Amino acid sequence: MSLQSNKIFNSHLRSRAIRGMVFYGICLVCVCIGIAALGTLLVQVVSDGWSWLTWHFLSDYPSRHPEEAGMMSAIFGTLWVMAMTGIFAVPVGIGSAMFLEEYAPKNKLMQIVEINLANLAGVPSIVYGLLGLAVFVYWMNIGRTALAGSLTLALLVLPVIILASREAVRAVPNAHREAAYALGADKWQVIRMVVFPGAFPGILTGSILALSRAIGEAAPVIAISALVYITFIPTSPMDRFTVMPIQIYNWVSRPQEEFQNLAAAGIIVLLVVLLSMNALAIFLRNKYQTKSDE
Amino acid sequence: MNNMTSPKSVLNTSQLSVYYGSFLALKNVDMAIQANEVTALIGPSGCGKSTLLRCFNRMNDLIPDAVVEGKVLFNGKDLYGSEINPTEIRSRIGMVFQKPNPFPKSIFDNVAFGLKVNGYTGKMDEAVEWALRQAALWDEVSDRLKKSALTLSGGQQQRLCIARAIAVQPEVILMDEPASALDPIATLAIEELIRELKQLYTIVIVTHNMQQAARVADKTAFLMVDDARGGYLVEYDATSKIFTNPSDSRTEAYITGRFS
Amino acid sequence: MKIRESFPERAENPISGTIVKYLFFLCVLISLLTTAGILYSLLSQAIGFFFEVPLIDFLTGTRWAPILKPQAYGVLPLVCGTLLVAAIAAVVALPVGLATAIFLSEYAPDKIRRILKPLLEILAGVPTVVYGYFALTFVTPQLQKLVPDMLVFNALSAGLVMGIMIIPMVSSLSEDAMLAVPRSLRYAAYALGSTRLEVSLKVVVPAALSGIIASFIIAVSRAIGETMLVTLAAGATPRMTFNVFDSIQTMTAYIVQLSLGEAPHGSLEYNTIFAVGLLLFVMTLIMNVIGHLVVRRWREVY
Numbered sequence: 001m002s003l004q005s006n007k008i009f010n011s012h013l014r015s016r017a018i019r020g021m022v023f024y025g026i027c028l029v030c031v032c033i034g035i036a037a038l039g040t041l042l043v044q045v046v047s048d049g050w051s052w053l054t055w056h057f058l059s060d061y062p063s064r065h066p067e068e069a070g071m072m073s074a075i076f077g078t079l080w081v082m083a084m085t086g087i088f089a090v091p092v093g094i095g096s097a098m099f100l101e102e103y104a105p106k107n108k109l110m111q112i113v114e115i116n117l118a119n120l121a122g123v124p125s126i127v128y129g130l131l132g133l134a135v136f137v138y139w140m141n142i143g144r145t146a147l148a149g150s151l152t153l154a155l156l157v158l159p160v161i162i163l164a165s166r167e168a169v170r171a172v173p174n175a176h177r178e179a180a181y182a183l184g185a186d187k188w189q190v191i192r193m194v195v196f197p198g199a200f201p202g203i204l205t206g207s208i209l210a211l212s213r214a215i216g217e218a219a220p221v222i223a224i225s226a227l228v229y230i231t232f233i234p235t236s237p238m239d240r241f242t243v244m245p246i247q248i249y250n251w252v253s254r255p256q257e258e259f260q261n262l263a264a265a266g267i268i269v270l271l272v273v274l275l276s277m278n279a280l281a282i283f284l285r286n287k288y289q290t291k292s293d294e
Numbered sequence: 295m296n297n298m299t300s301p302k303s304v305l306n307t308s309q310l311s312v313y314y315g316s317f318l319a320l321k322n323v324d325m326a327i328q329a330n331e332v333t334a335l336i337g338p339s340g341c342g343k344s345t346l347l348r349c350f351n352r353m354n355d356l357i358p359d360a361v362v363e364g365k366v367l368f369n370g371k372d373l374y375g376s377e378i379n380p381t382e383i384r385s386r387i388g389m390v391f392q393k394p395n396p397f398p399k400s401i402f403d404n405v406a407f408g409l410k411v412n413g414y415t416g417k418m419d420e421a422v423e424w425a426l427r428q429a430a431l432w433d434e435v436s437d438r439l440k441k442s443a444l445t446l447s448g449g450q451q452q453r454l455c456i457a458r459a460i461a462v463q464p465e466v467i468l469m470d471e472p473a474s475a476l477d478p479i480a481t482l483a484i485e486e487l488i489r490e491l492k493q494l495y496t497i498v499i500v501t502h503n504m505q506q507a508a509r510v511a512d513k514t515a516f517l518m519v520d521d522a523r524g525g526y527l528v529e530y531d532a533t534s535k536i537f538t539n540p541s542d543s544r545t546e547a548y549i550t551g552r553f554s
Numbered sequence: 555m556k557i558r559e560s561f562p563e564r565a566e567n568p569i570s571g572t573i574v575k576y577l578f579f580l581c582v583l584i585s586l587l588t589t590a591g592i593l594y595s596l597l598s599q600a601i602g603f604f605f606e607v608p609l610i611d612f613l614t615g616t617r618w619a620p621i622l623k624p625q626a627y628g629v630l631p632l633v634c635g636t637l638l639v640a641a642i643a644a645v646v647a648l649p650v651g652l653a654t655a656i657f658l659s660e661y662a663p664d665k666i667r668r669i670l671k672p673l674l675e676i677l678a679g680v681p682t683v684v685y686g687y688f689a690l691t692f693v694t695p696q697l698q699k700l701v702p703d704m705l706v707f708n709a710l711s712a713g714l715v716m717g718i719m720i721i722p723m724v725s726s727l728s729e730d731a732m733l734a735v736p737r738s739l740r741y742a743a744y745a746l747g748s749t750r751l752e753v754s755l756k757v758v759v760p761a762a763l764s765g766i767i768a769s770f771i772i773a774v775s776r777a778i779g780e781t782m783l784v785t786l787a788a789g790a791t792p793r794m795t796f797n798v799f800d801s802i803q804t805m806t807a808y809i810v811q812l813s814l815g816e817a818p819h820g821s822l823e824y825n826t827i828f829a830v831g832l833l834l835f836v837m838t839l840i841m842n843v844i845g846h847l848v849v850r851r852w853r854e855v856y
Contacts, residue, residue: 009462010413011747013382020751027661030653031670034725037718038677043686047692095581103575104582113582115846116589122772123835124779124807127592129813130831133597137817155588158782162585188571216681219781219810223827226816245683245782252687252786260691267684278679282672351745358663385747395738398761407756408746455742462746 030279042205045069045271049264057265061231066258068163071266074247076233077146078273080213081243083148085157085214090207092154092163092197097203100162101169121159128156129223137224147237149224155208164206165199172198201288212277216270218245244270304329304348304466304496310364311524312345312354318524319345322364325515325530327466330490332497334511334533336504338548341517342525343500347468349373350498351387355520369465385412388459390469394451395444396458401435404454405441408462421461428494429457430487449480456487462497467491469499473506485510504549508537516545596835599828606822612829618792618808620826624687627826629833631792635802636834639784640777642713642798643720648770650717651724652759655766658725658782659732660754686786689715694787701799707789710798716783720773727772731765732811747791768848776840779834781806805834 062072104110132152142148172195180194221243230242244266249261282284299524305327320342326352327333335343345354352373354360366373366492373383378383385408396404405422414421422439426432435446443454452472469488473481488497488510501507507514514537515530529542540546570622604612607627615628627693636647638768654674694711743757759766789801790811803811809827 009385010415011382011385012413013379013571016381016749016752017379020749023751023754027653027657030650031657033650034677034721035673038673038680040692041680041684044688045684045691054820071776087817089655091580092584096585099575099578099582103578113586116586118846119842120585120588121837122775122838122845124781124806124838125590126778126779126781127831127835130809130828131588131592131595132730133813134599134643134828135591139595155584155591158588178564186571188574191574199790212679216683218681218683219785219806222810223813227814229734234763241702245681248687248787249683249782252690254682260687263687264691267687268636271684274679274681275676345794352743356741356744381747383747389741389743391738391745393738395736395740395742397739399759407743411743411746411748411752411756434658458742458746468745474809499729502657 003239012146021207034184040133042271045264045267048261049266049268051260053268057262058269062229064249066256066262069251069259069262071244071247071269073233074242074244074266075269077230077241078243079236080234080241081153081221082149082211082215084147084237085153086211088151088154089158089161089210089214090203093158093207093210094165094203096158096162097165097169097199098191098195101166102187109222117159122161124219125156125217126151126219126223129220132224142223143238144228144240145238146234146241149221149241150237150242152220152224153214153217156217157214158211160205160210161203162247164210165203168199168202168206171202201284204249205285205288207280208277208281208284212274212281215243216245216274218243218249221246222249244273302329303328305424306365306367307346307349307369307500308365308367310349310362310366311347311365312342312349313361314357314361320349320456320525321523323517323527325527327496327498328417328513330492330494331498331512332492332510334507334514335498335500335517336507336514336548337517337525337528338501338519339502340525341380341519343517344470345502345525346517347389347470347498350466350468351384351389351391353384355380383464386464387466387468388462390452390459390467390472392471393475394448394455396446396451396454399444400440400442401443401446401454402439405457408458412462414462425457425461426454427462428491429453430483430490431515445518447480449476449483452476452484453487454478456491460491464495466496466498469497471500471502474502481506502536508533516540516542516548518544518548546551567772592835596828596832599825600821600832603822603825603829607829616794618803620812622824629830631794631804632803632805632808632830633833634794634796635788635792636778636784636804636806637821638709638796638798638802639713639716639788639804640774642710643716643777644770644774646714646717647720647724647773651721651769654721654725655728655732656754656759660750660758674722675800677718678726680719681688682719682780682782683786685715685719686783689783689787699756702798705789705801707787707791707801708799709802711786712784712786712788713798715787716777719780719783720777723773723776724769726767726826727751728762728766729770731762734765735761764848768845771845772846775838775845776821779806779838780839782812785810807829809834 057070059072061073063069132148136142136148136151137144161258168215176194176198177190181192225241228240228242230240234241248263248266248270250261253267303326307325310323323346335346346451347364348354349366354362362374396405406418407424409421411416423432426435431450434450443451446454473484485506490517491497497524511533514533516528516536517525517530529536529540529545536545537549571631597813612627612629615626615631617626617628618631619626658670662670693715694706697711739757741763743753784804787806788804788807790803790807791801792803793800795802808830812827
């Protein structure tokens with residue numbers, strides 16, 4: 001065989017370069033589709049809802065008359081639910097992560113636990129709602145209360161918190177554990193004094209993100225609370241409740257344009273809360289990352 | 295060293311320097327690589343020998359903050375000239391890497407990859423067989439060409455990577471410590487192959503193994519590094535001269551093992 | 555200084571260590587109990603339903619009218635609506651998500667990546683009720699300009715927006731798979747004279763294929779289980795149709811529709827949502843398991 005000559009290779013360099021450029025353009029357009037949709041959504045929401053976003057909107061109860069309606073009960077419902085969800089889910093998530101990373105033996109049961117966690121993360125949220133309805137509302141007889149809603153959401157975000165906490169625990173260098181053991185610490189001391197403090201920022205970040213997911217969820221909460229007309233602030237976990245996404249759903253699903261604008265105002269409030277939580281999480285993550293790089 | 299620019303030299307560098315960001319990896323290298331010879335680049339780790347090798351097929355382009363200064367001439371043409379397409383250059387100057395890196399495809403598809411990419415118009419089967427025979431791998435794999443390349447041993451994988459590189463019939467083959475991840479027997483097979491291949495190709499090989507350089511190379515370049523200057527070329531001459539009668543005391547110190 | 559002497563006697567305290575260990579284990583048990591609880595609640599109520607409506611009628615019936623007389627309990631219209639919306643979403647999200655992933659892993663310089671990734675995370679973090687609002691008040695009116703006789707509630711608008719919603723899921727899982735492809739393979743391809751396009755499509759994508767397929771499966775499973783968006787935008791009309799301009803109802807939307815009205819506990823009506831929920835759970839479970847199996851196969855390659 002002869003060495004490379006134009007007869008046997010037809011490299012089409014020019015057309016390949018053009019194809020490459022076209023492909024690059026296609027990729028760029030695809031990236032823009034998602035971002036443009038996000039931008040359009042935000043513009044649409046703000047332009048519809050901005051003028052409705054007033055103090056009385058935040059401090060009044062829902063009403064049949066759009067100009068009088070506000071979302072105070074939903075805001076306080078969300079605060080109640082978020083706090084209780086955090087109280088239930090975060091400690092359990094941390095405990096699970098500690099067991100799985102620091103104690104778990106390698107056996108059949110732990111394999112089942114791993115598979116189970118992976119699958120729980122993929123269960124549709126409405127199915128959690130059905131679980132809460134059957135188990136918390138009726139079987140445990142808690143009723144359609146804020147407590148039942150929070151327990152349900154806690155189970156929903158638990159896999160997310162466990163995943164984030166495990167990553168944080170795994171990121172604690174083994175050298176730190178060994179150094180503590182070498183000073184005579186026992187296992188519980190190592191976990192308490194070395195592993196937990198080292199993993200804390202990561203756990204915090206993951207928990208905030210998980211809770212921000214919880215307060216955006218409407219489907220499982222609707223299954224628990226149904227669509228109630230609430231004109232009071234819950235004063236105990238055993239009160240009936242509504243949350244911001246349900247209030248928004250309620251307004252969007254009405255045909256009058258005024259209610260749709262109210263929904264947009266509600267969405268602004270919800271998104272501001274979510275974005276601040278995300279920003280807080282990103283801030284904590286960056287602070288933590290620069291620290292560990294030093 | 296400009297007088298080494300004879301008609302036979304394939305690659306010439308002049309005042310070649312490479313920066314990674316603000317880090318100076320290689321400084322002011324002048325050398326000429328002769329056709330149909332094996333040229334070895336030796337030196338302590340960090341001396342820039344792999345960086346130099348990667349200048350020859352513009353692989354440094356793929357590192358975001360790498361800056362190449364000075365000139366590299368390929369058959370007299372500026373390799374970094376604006377009219378040069380690095381893609382084309384890489385199909386004419388092949389490369390074999392430190393660790394065998396076959397694609398997770400079949401043995402056949404690995405060898406055929408470069409042929410397909412470069413629009414080969416002849417018979418694919420024949421070209422693949424030719425390359426595999428050249429790489430002394432045909433007899434071992436002819437009955438399982440459709441099997442995954444990952445089923446081969448490390449030495450076989452590396453010869454497959456050589457077959458993949460020569461399938462497109464480049465003029466030059468660059469080898470970056472091609473045997474460092476292999477056992478001694480596989481290493482001997484690769485060295486045997488390199489000596490065969492120089493009939494058809496110009497070969498530049500980076501090696502950390504001085505015996506290997508002595509066994510396979512016609513010419514040897516010794517590079518060094520110091521903190522102030524980055525990597526630089528100390529001495530470049532016929533291999534026999536470098537290993538028996540080096541003109542620079544630092545070369546002598548290195549080849550006699552006084553530092554590494 | 556006598557430091558050592560001032561240490562207290564250190565009693566071996568195996569009890570606190572053991573108690574802690576079992577407390578942690580209890581936490582792990584909760585996630586196992588969650589699965590058990592899901593199975594229990596779905597099965598126990600669904601069985602009550604299947605005593606009155608034979609399973610075979612449920613799975614093969616083509617009319618779903620549990621509230622209006624004459625009642626019919628064939629789930630296929632809900633399944634059909636669910637799959638129709640998920641298919642539209644897949645048509646949008648799979649190519650766009652994959653191209654986004656290729657852009658992020660093969661083309662984008664670090665600076666651009668650092669901007670794009672958080673934006674995509676925000677896209678993934680927007681609550682689905684917000685997407686429902688967007689579909690209903692923006693996308694549908696825009697589409698009606700093109701197709702004037704399109705209904706207000708329709709599969710197309712919900713499917714398109716759902717597609718946008720699951721782009722980040724496809725792109726981030728696919729990108730992870732592509733980033734796991736060793737750099738040396740890319741170098742090998744470049745060294746043979748490949749362009750960036752050829753490296754991306756002929757080396758990286760094939761090597762990451764099982765991870766990419768898994769991302770497709772998991773994203774579609776997410777689309778099937780998605781609730782508020784379809785409840786708001788796709789309608790409440792169970793219908794066997796593949797007409798994307800029609801109003802339909804998905805399984806999840808039916809569950810919400812019934813939940814809104816507080817169906818009396820123990821009634822046949824109440825039990826229908828568990829029967830539908832069970833089917834939904836099984837469908838998404840199968841897809842997720844397949845997705846994870848595919849990923850595991852991919853991990854063994856390197």
